[in-house]
Amino acid sequence: MSGESLIRVSGLTREYRMGAETVHALRGVDMEIRRNEYLAIMGPSGSGKSTLMNLIGCLDSPTCGEYWLNGVEVSQMQDDELARVRNREIGFVFQTFNLLPRASALHNVELPLIYAGMSGRERRQHAARALERVGLADRMAHKPNELSGGQRQRVAIARALVNDPSILLADEPTGNLDSSTSAEIMAVFEELYRQGQTVVMVTHEADIASHARRVVTLLDGVVNSDTVREAA
Amino acid sequence: MPFAEAIRLALRVIWTQKMKSSFSVIGVFIGVTFLIAVVTVVEGMNAYMTESFANKLLGVNTFQLRRYPGVQMGDISSETRRQWRRRPRITYEDARAVEAGLTVPVLVAWESSNRGTVEYDGKVARDIDLIAATEEWFAIREMDLETGRAFSAQEVRTGQPVVVLGNELAERLFDDRDPIGREVRVRRIPYRVIGVAEPQGSVFGMSLDKFAVAPALSPLKRFVNPPRVLDELKVRANSQAELEAAIAETEAIMRSRRGLRPTQESNFSIETADAVLDFWDRINQFLMMALPGLVSISLVVGGIVIMNIMLMAVAERTREIGIRKSLGARRRDIMRQFLVESATLATVGALMGIAFGLGMAALVQATTFLPARVAPWSIVVAVILGAGVGIGAGLYPASRAARLDPVEAIRQE
Ligand SMILES: Nc1ncnc2c1ncn2[C@@H]1O[C@H](COP(=O)(O)OP(=O)(O)OP(=O)(O)O)[C@@H](O)[C@H]1O
Ligand SMILES: [Mg+2]
Numbered sequence: 001m002s003g004e005s006l007i008r009v010s011g012l013t014r015e016y017r018m019g020a021e022t023v024h025a026l027r028g029v030d031m032e033i034r035r036n037e038y039l040a041i042m043g044p045s046g047s048g049k050s051t052l053m054n055l056i057g058c059l060d061s062p063t064c065g066e067y068w069l070n071g072v073e074v075s076q077m078q079d080d081e082l083a084r085v086r087n088r089e090i091g092f093v094f095q096t097f098n099l100l101p102r103a104s105a106l107h108n109v110e111l112p113l114i115y116a117g118m119s120g121r122e123r124r125q126h127a128a129r130a131l132e133r134v135g136l137a138d139r140m141a142h143k144p145n146e147l148s149g150g151q152r153q154r155v156a157i158a159r160a161l162v163n164d165p166s167i168l169l170a171d172e173p174t175g176n177l178d179s180s181t182s183a184e185i186m187a188v189f190e191e192l193y194r195q196g197q198t199v200v201m202v203t204h205e206a207d208i209a210s211h212a213r214r215v216v217t218l219l220d221g222v223v224n225s226d227t228v229r230e231a232a
Numbered sequence: 233m234p235f236a237e238a239i240r241l242a243l244r245v246i247w248t249q250k251m252k253s254s255f256s257v258i259g260v261f262i263g264v265t266f267l268i269a270v271v272t273v274v275e276g277m278n279a280y281m282t283e284s285f286a287n288k289l290l291g292v293n294t295f296q297l298r299r300y301p302g303v304q305m306g307d308i309s310s311e312t313r314r315q316w317r318r319r320p321r322i323t324y325e326d327a328r329a330v331e332a333g334l335t336v337p338v339l340v341a342w343e344s345s346n347r348g349t350v351e352y353d354g355k356v357a358r359d360i361d362l363i364a365a366t367e368e369w370f371a372i373r374e375m376d377l378e379t380g381r382a383f384s385a386q387e388v389r390t391g392q393p394v395v396v397l398g399n400e401l402a403e404r405l406f407d408d409r410d411p412i413g414r415e416v417r418v419r420r421i422p423y424r425v426i427g428v429a430e431p432q433g434s435v436f437g438m439s440l441d442k443f444a445v446a447p448a449l450s451p452l453k454r455f456v457n458p459p460r461v462l463d464e465l466k467v468r469a470n471s472q473a474e475l476e477a478a479i480a481e482t483e484a485i486m487r488s489r490r491g492l493r494p495t496q497e498s499n500f501s502i503e504t505a506d507a508v509l510d511f512w513d514r515i516n517q518f519l520m521m522a523l524p525g526l527v528s529i530s531l532v533v534g535g536i537v538i539m540n541i542m543l544m545a546v547a548e549r550t551r552e553i554g555i556r557k558s559l560g561a562r563r564r565d566i567m568r569q570f571l572v573e574s575a576t577l578a579t580v581g582a583l584m585g586i587a588f589g590l591g592m593a594a595l596v597q598a599t600t601f602l603p604a605r606v607a608p609w610s611i612v613v614a615v616i617l618g619a620g621v622g623i624g625a626g627l628y629p630a631s632r633a634a635r636l637d638p639v640e641a642i643r644q645e
Contacts, residue, residue, distance in 0.1 A: 054639050057558070059557075059558055059638045059639045059642075060637075060638075060639050079562070079563055080562050080563070080564075083557070083560050083561060083562040083563075083565075084560065084562075086557075086558060086559065086560045087559065087560020088560070092558055094642070098551075098554075098555045098558070098642060099555075100552055100555060102248065111555075111556065111559050112559045112560055114237065115556075115559060115560040115561050115562070115565060116560065117234075120237075159559070163560075
């Protein structure tokens with residue numbers, strides 16, 4: 001069910017210096033993620049889930065350890081190269097949506113394409129298609145505050161998808177949504193996975209994790225368990 | 233992000249924050265308004281001084297031989313004034329000696345003047361420039377007549393009581409009636425009007441058409457000067473080179489007539505339009521030297537304001553920056569976004585300053601005698617300065633924005 005290796009991290013460590021103290025958010029994570037996997041990351045609060053996602057999403061750099069993406073060592077990259085990886089390889093969905101409040105849904109989805117250097121017309125076509133994929137064809141001109149929470153998260157998913165990323169990362173994407181809206185959003189991820197999208201999702205809730213084919217749990221900054229389930 | 237995109241984004245941000253934007257560009261706006269208004273008026277003055285003032289008042293290729301300068305500009309000490317008063321006057325004999333001695337082809341006229349009244353049929357015109365002159369005076373001044381004729385050499389020599397009136401004076405005394413042949417009283421002396429000059433316009437808001445000019449040896453001579461004395465000898469040459477030659481000859485003639493030794497200063501004045509223009513040049517230079525100082529003060533202040541506004545903008549939009557970075561914006565993309573924004577902001581301020589400055593110059597032109605002349609270079613300089621201040625002021629805030637850490641930025645509320 002899953003293909004060749006997409007991501008490999010080994011000995012991944014992230015420490016935060018807080019004055020004299022050092023917080024060990026990750027203490028050496030080893031993990032492999034294959035193409036077309038649907039992976040849930042679980043664990044108690046403070047176990048390092050977000051820290052790991054930020055590292056995989058190239059939003060942050062590890063204190064030490066290796067991170068390979070598509071056969072390229074990301075942990076050695078400079079700022080501009082990291083920006084390029086974020087732009088081309090990664091689609092990130094946040095708990096708090098993180099849309100630009102003054103921009104329309106369409107413009108929000110266009111943003112990654114702007115930084116990819118795509119021309120205006122092509123950009124709008126791509127962005128419109130991504131919004132159609134998440135069922136928002138009729139809400140393109142709306143501003144975030146004119147959309148429901150579920151719709152906002154769909155815009156964010158469309159934005160994450162628009163550059164055809166190698167991997168879709170979602171850090172508690174339903175954390176701010178009620179249960180029925182959560183179910184809708186989970187259905188979107190499910191559908192994307194079926195279409196061949198690699199998905200990694202952080203969640204607290206077991207029933208949400210049950211959508212995933214593989215569940216990794218973190219505890220105190222290290223991998224505690226890693227279980228693969230048979231398809232339901 | 234392409235450049236055009238960045239400008240469009242910047243304009244949108246500026247537009248959505250109209251109040252803050254207009255506040256932040258006040259410094260640049262004032263600096264540029266000042267620059268444009270001053271340059272426009274100074275350039276106008278410049279054109280005015282060279283084209284009309286100097287030439288109208290003093291004439292082209294013309295010099296005046298006088299006891300002391302007639303057009304006095306700038307600070308002249310009372311000591312200098314006392315010295316001037318001690319100088320001998322220019323006499324008929326001086327004038328004739330110069331006329332006889334000049335080898336360069338020139339036009340020569342005597343001129344003496346005083347203020348006084350001219351009356352006709354119960355109407356009294358006061359404070360009129362009463363001029364006693366010789367016949368070539370008209371040619372030197374390039375003064376054409378609207379009606380009638382000028383006086384002749386014969387009339388000058390015999391001191392005929394004939395008079396040519398300035399346009400405004402003639403209108404005031406005669407309304408629509410024909411003045412030619414009528415008898416007016418100049419300082420109570422009966423004079424016959426033989427001509428009316430064409431309108432001469434004005435300088436610095438003073439009319440040049442309130443005069444009456446009569447032959448130098450006519451009865452008016454008693455009122456303009458002591459016997460056998462004139463105010464000035466006007467000499468007009470055909471070219472600048474000949475003018476300089478004529479000045480040198482005149483100087484030599486006068487110095488030898490007055491027995492001055494080589495070490496002694498001349499005790500007479502030779503006045504040309506150049507002298508007046510030199511003085512104007514100095515004012516001009518002073519203004520143009522002071523201008524950059526004043527403009528740069530307001531631009532520096534404007535730059536500091538913009539820098540602070542941009543720092544505030546970066547702080548307020550930390551989350552936006554984080555989001556953009558998480559989506560693949562590079563440092564230089566963020567840098568460019570904020571630089572373009574502050575440059576656009578300042579340029580918009582500069583453009584408003586240009587419009588307002590031109591408006592002020594137009595207002596000055598409409599309400600005073602001062603002309604306005606737009607110097608294209610000042611507009612170019614204003615736009616470049618505006619954009620430059622924007623970029624300069626934006627550098628630090630933009631680089632702070634560009635260096636933000638995406639994770640921390642995104643967590644910001
Ligand atoms: N910027 C930071 N500075 C200092 N410590 C941090 C920072 N970010 C995270 N940490 C610490 O690192 C540890 C892991 O945090 P992380 O956010 O990865 O946890 P999490 O598993 O995502 O928790 P939650 O389920 O509450 O989101 C925590 O102890 C946290 O306090
Ligand atoms: Mg978290």
